[in-house]
Every structure is written in structure tokens, then in C-alpha cells.
Amino acid sequence: MEVLILDTPEAAAELTARVIAKALRDNPHLTLGLATGRTMERVYGLLVRMHREERLDFSLACTFNLDEYIGVSADSPNSYHHYMYEHLFRHININLRHAHLPNGMAADSAAECRQYESAIKNHGGIDLQLLGIGRSGHVGFNEPLSALFSRTREKALSPETIAQNSRLFVGDEPMPRRAITMGVGTILESRRCLLLATGAEKAAIIAKAVEGPITGMISATALQLHPHCTVIVDEAAAAQLENTEYYRWIFENEPEWEEFRC
Ligand code: F6R
Numbered sequence: 001m002e003v004l005i006l007d008t009p010e011a012a013a014e015l016t017a018r019v020i021a022k023a024l025r026d027n028p029h030l031t032l033g034l035a036t037g038r039t040m041e042r043v044y045g046l047l048v049r050m051h052r053e054e055r056l057d058f059s060l061a062c063t064f065n066l067d068e069y070i071g072v073s074a075d076s077p078n079s080y081h082h083y084m085y086e087h088l089f090r091h092i093n094i095n096l097r098h099a100h101l102p103n104g105m106a107a108d109s110a111a112e113c114r115q116y117e118s119a120i121k122n123h124g125g126i127d128l129q130l131l132g133i134g135r136s137g138h139v140g141f142n143e144p145l146s147a148l149f150s151r152t153r154e155k156a157l158s159p160e161t162i163a164q165n166s167r168l169f170v171g172d173e174p175m176p177r178r179a180i181t182m183g184v185g186t187i188l189e190s191r192r193c194l195l196l197a198t199g200a201e202k203a204a205i206i207a208k209a210v211e212g213p214i215t216g217m218i219s220a221t222a223l224q225l226h227p228h229c230t231v232i233v234d235e236a237a238a239a240q241l242e243n244t245e246y247y248r249w250i251f252e253n254e255p256e257w258e259e260f261r262c
Helices: 009-026 039-054 080-087 110-122 159-168 184-188 200-211 219-225 244-253 255-260
Strands: 001-008 032-033 062-065 067-069 129-130 151-156 179-183 190-198 228-234
Touching: 001 190, 001 244, 009 032, 009 039, 009 190, 009 228, 009 255, 039 080, 039 190, 062 110, 062 219, 067 080, 110 179, 159 200, 179 190, 184 219, 190 200, 190 219, 200 219, 219 228, 244 255
Parallel strands: 001 228, 032 062, 032 129, 129 190, 190 228
Antiparallel strands: 067 179, 151 179
């Protein structure tokens, strides 16, 4: 794992978008794992701008989202299908048949989860998985006590997540209590993980996720086991990390980051 500390949330989102753009330019057939949430809105805005101004091409790419609420239909403004369409897909040249999200309305949700896993496998696995982190430490909707080998499945949302996300629900639709999410094991199988966290409200959980012991209570700690995981944070989210001198040194000195420093 490596941790990159950027001055502002804007700079952190920009670095994240540039890493994704580079991966896509290096491999136009990239299979990209996507996350939703407020943190990602900036990243998607930047990718849209790169598509428009720098011809970033998504036409051959394929995407798999981490999660979707159970019982929320794709056309609901509260669904992650809707979020992805509004924030990214409708603005870029992705083939929508190659943009995958779990179906939260599936009659047989266990079968839907198995099919989702197979679809990822049939596409050769995820090359680059974008991740946010919830205050419960979840990645995707892998709430506390998710097995570190878990696969795509139904998961009950924690009270903390329900409180965090119900603020985003619009209209009369109640906030669901369950979601389909890729498992921690599914996420760990992606070839590269890129986690973005910004803001003071993420500082405590980022410190635990990065520098704390690996535990099923905090799914994000499993990323410490991943051979190629980059955590990008702004100063506010980095505030409770201890080893910041080393993390800053990495960004300033490692050749991989040279082209991203300006
Ligand atoms: C949603 C997802 C979640 C969010 C996390 C952070 O697809 O994967 O793990 O990334 O809840 O959400 P925000 O960015 O709204 O704080």
C-alpha cells in the first residue's frame, strides 16, 4: 500500500482522475471498477472534462460498479444506476452495454450475485478498482464483520451507513436496509486498487484503515493485503495518520509519481 497526501480535495480528486486516465490511455480495453458517493463526484466531473477536452476515450472500456441498493429500481433517482448515468455515463462515449451494475430488483438476488461474479471473471477481472470509504470503514458496502474473503452478495447496511447515506435520498423513497455489494475478496482480486478519501470526517477511519491492524470490523484494512493499492487523501483526511513524512517522501521521490507531481 502507498499513501499519497495532496493539499486539497480538488488536488486529490485530480490525481485520482489522472491515474484513471493514464490507465485507460495505456489500455483502451481497461476493465474499470467504479464507486459512487459524494467523494467520486469530483473525479467523474474531471473524467468528463478529460473526455471532452482531451479526447479521453471510453469506447472500448468496460466498467463494473461495486454496489447497488436492494429494492431500488434502476430508474429511481436514488439508485446507483441513476448516479452513474448522471455523473459519468451519459457524458462520455462508453458503450452502455459494457457498463455493469448489480440489479437491486432481481427476483433471485443470490443468482444475481453469482452472475455478477461470473461476468467480472468472464471479462478477465478488474484492472483498476476505484474505491471510496465509509465512516464505518466499508469499501463497497462491506460493512463491519464482512469476511475478508467475501464475494458479491447481499449485505445489511450498518446504522452508520444508513445515517450517512439517507441524507442523499430524495423524494418519499425510504433508504433501503440492504444492498448487493462486491465482496472484500472480489475487490482484492482486482489488479490495482485506488482509494480516494477527502475531508475531516474521514480522518479517523483513514488512520485505522491504513495504519491499524487488519480486521473484519473495518473492511478497508484488508487493502493492506493488496499488492498494488494506492490511497489518495487530502490534508484533512490525512490529519490522524502518523507516518506522513514517509508518505510525502514517496510522492515526492518515487519515479512512478513524477509525471503526476505538477
Ligand atoms: C458506494 C461505495 C461506498 C462509498 C462510501 C463513501 O458505491 O462504494 O463505499 O464510496 O460510502 O461515500 P462518500 O464518498 O459519499 O463519503
